[in-house]
Amino acid sequence: MTTPGTNTLIFRGGARSDAVSADDRGLAYGDGLFETLRAHRGTLPWWDAHWARLARGAARLRLRLPEQRQVRAEAAALLAQDPDAGVVKLIVTRGRGARGYAPAADAAPTWLLSRHPAPPAAAHGLQVRWCRTRLAVQPLLAGIKHCNRLEQVLARAECVEAGVDEGLLCDADGNVVSATSANLFVLREGRWTTPPLDRCGVAGVCRAQLLAPLQAHEARLDAAAVAAADAVFLCNAVRGILPLARLDARTWPPHPAVAAARRTLAQLHPAFALDLEHP
Template identity: 50%
Template sequence: MGPGASPEGWPLDDRGVAYGDGLFETVLLRDGAPQLWAYHLARLARGCRVLGMPMPTQHDLERPLAQAGEGLAVLKLILTRGSGGRGYAPPAAPDPRLRWQLSPFVPDAARWKAGVRVRLCRLRLGLQPALAGLKHLNRLENVLARSEWSGADTAEGLLCDSEDRLVEATCMNLFWQRGGRLETPRLDRCGVAGTLRAVLLERLPIAEVDAAPGVLASAEAVWLGNSVQGLWPVTRLDGPEGEARQRWTIGAVHRRLQAVAHAPLGHPTRLDD
């Protein structure tokens, strides 16, 4: 059990352990204050409605915050349906189990400034509109996709669905600018609707689109982002075998979107100094 973890263990009959029957949230804490907290709670509440589970109380969800110290940390909340039911059949009256872990966090400032190299993954995400957007515990597709590379030079892998539409990176959302218009993949068939993505969609005219990977060849700028790491500019896109396909030079357009994304997280908004 890592530092800052909730003390209770996981029984083998827990449905999250047995079936991935549950949800999780990964929250950036700054001096004990959860960033984008309302967005994380809203996504968790939506997941509970879809899965038919009671939402934890605000008190229970905020209990770990009292143990967070100064500086940056990451709070991981895991909510399962608990134990019970027969086989896949869920219990009629679920008793959810909430666990959490606090971990120190140091952002990778070099990736903010210098950008990252990414690759297209061979794995394709399955379509399941009923679960689209949720941060549920069934993440084997992401695990398999992340196993496609091991070198530290590659920061992330881009995932398409089974119909060759761009969806996301293995643990970040994807954005690009094309013809002066900001775009991001539509997430109504699969993928995780990130909380930072939700903020950017509220604050900027970002179009949600269906697009194949080839669209990135005509993009002026590409970014990856989530609510912990902030926004990384993409400087190189490789194919599934590591062959270079596209390169970008970081410019003012990259910094403008980073500034908007980093402000609500407390991350630096000026990165050229």
């Protein structure tokens, strides 16, 4: 049973709930985690990888997760009502709490599942800019997909204002990290490189799936290294691989290595195979 019009299910612990409580710590402090999964014909092919990242985040924040089996079954039921749904989003918060930062040890987690249309495949290369917003260096929160996302909100607002598709972000020391909602791969001397995410940024599930097949390596990059690259793409688990066509004044024509990476991705997740057939 879904809430009419919103396609969203809300739970507290193991039980359905009509609404998120006003004293939920997700609302008060962004005290939660989320995952956004690409669906394919009612399935979630990368479920295990998303849950593994969620579990890493929960361990870092010492936040209780709901039972994976129940969350997965509810997600499947939500998708079954609309086989054309292309995306499932899961939010898990620390649940209700009294006023104050101290986490209650025994609160049941709040979790929300929602389904959304698939985004259109990237028909053209992305137009991208460097964001003025920089990511703060915070190793305690780096890599995990937590709900403290004001930096991304500010950076994304820059992109909207500038009329570009996405924005690239550096950390406070000038290291390139990622786009606002995608990771970054650059081709240099025939090899794919992607920045490490140990100081800030989100370790994307699509990025992790691509590392081994592309024989990519992690290395810190500055802005000049990105501009000097032979090809650049962004990736995330919802939209797959998004080639860069322009970064401020720098432009890139389509590159065969990016096309090869997209074929690799198509073998890893069937939704991205369809993207290739119907770009």
